[in-house]
Amino acid sequence: MNALGAFFSRNAWRVFHRNLLAWQKYAWSSVAINIVEPFAYFLALGFGLGAYFSLTGYGSLVQFMAPGFLGLTALNTATFDAAWGAYERRVFNGVYESMVTAPVDPLEIAAGEYLWQAFRSTLYGCLFLAVIAGFGLVHSWWALLCPLVLALSGIVFAIPALLVSFVVKTQEHLFYYFSFVVTPMVMIGGVFFPLDKFPKWALVIAWLTPLYHAVKVFRALVLGTVTAQTALEALWILVAIAVFAFVPVRSIRAKLAN
Amino acid sequence: MCAQNTVVYARSLTKRYAEVEAVRGIDFAIHAGECYGFLGVNGAGKTSTMKMIYCRVARTAGELLVLGMDPARDASRIKQRLGVVAQENALDPELNVEENLLLYASFFGITGNGARDRARELLDLLAISAKSKALVRELSGGMKRRLVIARALVNRPDILVLDEPTTGLDPQARLLVWETLTRLINSGLTLLLTTHYMEEAARLCGRVAVIDEGRILAEAPPAQLVTQYAAEDVLEIVDADGRLPADTQLDGLVARRERHGDTVYLYNADNRVLLHRMAALGFDPPRHVARRATLEDVFLNMTGRELVE
Ligand SMILES: Nc1ncnc2c1ncn2[C@@H]1O[C@H](COP(=O)(O)OP(=O)(O)O)[C@@H](O)[C@H]1O
Ligand SMILES: [Mg+2]
Numbered sequence: 001m002n003a004l005g006a007f008f009s010r011n012a013w014r015v016f017h018r019n020l021l022a023w024q025k026y027a028w029s030s031v032a033i034n035i036v037e038p039f040a041y042f043l044a045l046g047f048g049l050g051a052y053f054s055l056t057g058y059g060s061l062v063q064f065m066a067p068g069f070l071g072l073t074a075l076n077t078a079t080f081d082a083a084w085g086a087y088e089r090r091v092f093n094g095v096y097e098s099m100v101t102a103p104v105d106p107l108e109i110a111a112g113e114y115l116w117q118a119f120r121s122t123l124y125g126c127l128f129l130a131v132i133a134g135f136g137l138v139h140s141w142w143a144l145l146c147p148l149v150l151a152l153s154g155i156v157f158a159i160p161a162l163l164v165s166f167v168v169k170t171q172e173h174l175f176y177y178f179s180f181v182v183t184p185m186v187m188i189g190g191v192f193f194p195l196d197k198f199p200k201w202a203l204v205i206a207w208l209t210p211l212y213h214a215v216k217v218f219r220a221l222v223l224g225t226v227t228a229q230t231a232l233e234a235l236w237i238l239v240a241i242a243v244f245a246f247v248p249v250r251s252i253r254a255k256l257a258n
Numbered sequence: 259m260c261a262q263n264t265v266v267y268a269r270s271l272t273k274r275y276a277e278v279e280a281v282r283g284i285d286f287a288i289h290a291g292e293c294y295g296f297l298g299v300n301g302a303g304k305t306s307t308m309k310m311i312y313c314r315v316a317r318t319a320g321e322l323l324v325l326g327m328d329p330a331r332d333a334s335r336i337k338q339r340l341g342v343v344a345q346e347n348a349l350d351p352e353l354n355v356e357e358n359l360l361l362y363a364s365f366f367g368i369t370g371n372g373a374r375d376r377a378r379e380l381l382d383l384l385a386i387s388a389k390s391k392a393l394v395r396e397l398s399g400g401m402k403r404r405l406v407i408a409r410a411l412v413n414r415p416d417i418l419v420l421d422e423p424t425t426g427l428d429p430q431a432r433l434l435v436w437e438t439l440t441r442l443i444n445s446g447l448t449l450l451l452t453t454h455y456m457e458e459a460a461r462l463c464g465r466v467a468v469i470d471e472g473r474i475l476a477e478a479p480p481a482q483l484v485t486q487y488a489a490e491d492v493l494e495i496v497d498a499d500g501r502l503p504a505d506t507q508l509d510g511l512v513a514r515r516e517r518h519g520d521t522v523y524l525y526n527a528d529n530r531v532l533l534h535r536m537a538a539l540g541f542d543p544p545r546h547v548a549r550r551a552t553l554e555d556v557f558l559n560m561t562g563r564e565l566v567e
Contacts, residue, residue, distance in 0.1 A: 014364045021361070022352035094348030098409075101312060101344060102365035103337040257314065257333075 006111040011104045015112020016119070018095065034077050034124045039131060042069050045192065058194055066137040067222040068191035070146060071215035073128045074121040074153035075189075079182055082117050082161035083174050090166065096256055106252040113162055114155045114245065121154025122147050132222075140224025149221065152237050153214040155245070163248040166255055185209045190216065213237055263290040265417055265448055266311060270320035273306045273472075280306040282472035283320060288417075293439075293449040295463035297456065297553060299565060303472040304452035305345050308421045311450070312342045325416060338366060341415030345422050347406050349394045355381070356390045359409055366413040373412075380408040384438060400431025407438065418442065420451040424458060436461060454565055456553035466553070468560060475560045480553055487559055488551035489513045489525035493532055496545040497522045503539050511535055516559065523558070525551060 006012055023030060042065060050061030058064045089095035096109055129146050132138055164177045188195065188202060189211035195203060206212040213233040220230040266288040273281040281303040288294045296304045309315040311324055313333035322329055324336045350358050359377040363369070368376060381387040384404040389397060397405065403423065410418060423439065424432040439462055443449055453459050459466045460480045467477040476483060495502060498520045505512045511532045514525040526532045529548040536543065557565045 010367070011365060014361065017364070018350070018353070018361050021357055022350070025352065093351055094346060095350055097344070097346070098348040098350070098362065099365065101314065101337065101342040101348075102362055102413075103334045104365050105334070257316070 006105075006107045007115065009108050009111065011108040012111035012115060015099065015104070015109055016115040019112075019116040020119075031124070031127070034073070034120075035127050035131075038069055038073050038076065038128065042066075055194060061193075062135075063137055064194070065192060066132040066135070067218040068189070068215050069132070070125050070128060070150065070218040070222070071153065071189065071211055072186060072191050073125050074150050074214065075157050075182070075186065075211055077120045077124045078117040078154040078157040079161045079178075081120060082113060082158035083165045083177060084171075086113060086162055086165040087168070087171060087174060090255070091171075096252075100256045106256055107246075107249050109256075110162065110245070110249045110252055114158055117158035118151040118154040121157070122150040125150035125153075138222050140222065140226075142221040142224050142226050145221050146218065149214065149217050149234065149237075152234070152241065153210070156210040156214070156237050156240050159241070159244050159248060163251055166248060166251040185211050188212070190219075210237060210240055264288065264323075265290050265325055266450065267323040268307075268320065269322075271307070271310065271317060271322055272319040273303070273310060273315065274318040280472055281310070284467075284469070284472070284474045286467055286474065286477065288448065288450055290416075290448050291446050292464045293443045293451070293462050295450075295459045295466045296452040296469050297454065297459045297466050297557070297565070298452070298469035299454055299561075299563065301471075302469045304469060305421055306472075307469070308344075308419055308450070308452060312340055312344075312419050313337055314344075338413065339416045341410035341413065341418040343403075343406050343410045343418070343420040343423055345425075347402050349402055349405060349409075351394045354391050354393050355386065355397070355405055358394065358405065359412055362409045363412045368413065376412055377408075380411055383411075384408045385434070398431070400427050400434060403427060403431070403435060404438065407435070411442075415447075417448045417450060420449065422452055422454070424453070424455065432458075456557070456565055460553055468553075468557060470561045476556070483556050484551050484553060488555035490527050490551060491525070491529040491532075492547075492549055492551045492555055493524040493526065493529050493543075494547040494549070495522050495524065495543045496520050497543075501541065502543075503536065503541050507539060508532065508535055514559065518558075523555070525555070525559075 046062030046065050054060050055064050099109060100106070126147055129138070129143065160181070161177070164174060168174055188198070188206040189209065190206070195206060198206070213236045216233045217230055220226045264287045269285050270283040271281060272279070272283050284307065296307060298304050306315065310317045310322060310329065313329040313336055316330060325339055327336050329336055350361070353361065356377055359380065360373050363373040363376060378387070381390050384407060386401055386404055386408070389401060394402065394405070407423070424435050427435065436458070439449065443462065449462070451462065464479060465477060466480050466483060468475045468483070476487060478486065502522055505515060511526050512524045513527070516523040524532065533548065554565050557563070
């Protein structure tokens, strides 16, 4: 099957629909968890800690963090469900097992999961966007492009998480991914503070992670400082999706058709 | 090679996992409209055989044709026409009964009102209509199994493949499943099932293949297997002190004698005649069971092991 075509195949949307049906049953608690927690951090750090200083050249901490938290929300929602959620679906709930006894291809399963994570990131990210807009922290109509970037971010963050969920042998190993990959990525992603005082090598590592680029795009859109550089950051995300989206498919195939 | 009405054809079919050779070159042909069963203990290779047929695992060697197509090339087209009841239920616990059916139907391109009608019809057929809005975790084991059967029928399959359809069910639930499967067989559907219950094989299957350690040891209609590999009757005698008369003294009435522990199994044509002859020899068996031979005896004779431990 054509790789890009999988995203538009009916079965990919049915996989998406399956997740939507399951999610609807606990949507409110899911929304609460995915919004209340980052929002609490945002308030505590932005207004609590931020009350004591401002960032030279960047203004208040809360203004700096607001777009950063859009990236963080996309990262957390997509990562959590693509890693842990997909692990549950595969190992405990037999969801994919029944899909492959029906004529659903592993490529369509991956595409459906990406679409689902794009949806989650967009939904939760937009709720957060509404909140920061309410605080007067959004300064440009460019911010209307945030949903699109949230969707792409959801996909790019879901890729490694989905891969991990299909290769780990036990659920404990999932937490290695959270601790050794996701958390350091957040620290160097430019979410909480600017990175220009970081050593060069740390910036190189940051440049290699998707969060760094997503946060730059969100910041430009929210502040209205869009330049050609912003387009390149977005391009980085698109290229990463094009190059890596099919890496997990091999592992899915190995687990579901051996 | 492949007769007109052959729906599954296997020749030297082999499945090897990393270290284990689970299926060691088996041959069989399943005909349209029959119920064909694989009878064997745990680890015999039943599930591996089914999974190769329903395109879940690739075969290692040999030939396999399902509905005239090769699973290595046409998996998707084969799946479109199969109904699969896998050994594990794999029902979606986050969806309710009806959603499970509708989602599965959608994978076959059955959607909208057509899907809803089909789901309703199947829930009626499997007697679980009352539970259509229940979550899967609220169902009993027997209901779950019936839901899996309903799900397998949603695409009006040409062959229904069932891997141990009643294992783990209580006798009443098992009976319900048997009744449903009997109705499906009578309606002309081709069934392929695995079991380690000889009663299940005897009741449902037109032909049974006895499978052990990855090989088919015999294949025939159940009654024929029994007469061919066991006998009409069995006399089980507990003979701890070895007083039982030798076969030579019993006028050739014993077709076959097996000993497992203290129990001796005398396969013969008619228990009454045999007991009569023993009495004439002055031997009155103290503890014994006189019964008809079954597939269990066939299995015991062929493998030296019991079917259900
Ligand atoms: N995925 C697998 N990897 C390695 N060995 C397996 C796998 N599946 C089954 N086996 C082995 O193959 C043999 C046959 O198993 P199976 O086909 O499940 O038999 P049955 O269904 O009759 O119990 C067993 O020894 C089992 O341990
Ligand atoms: Mg099995």
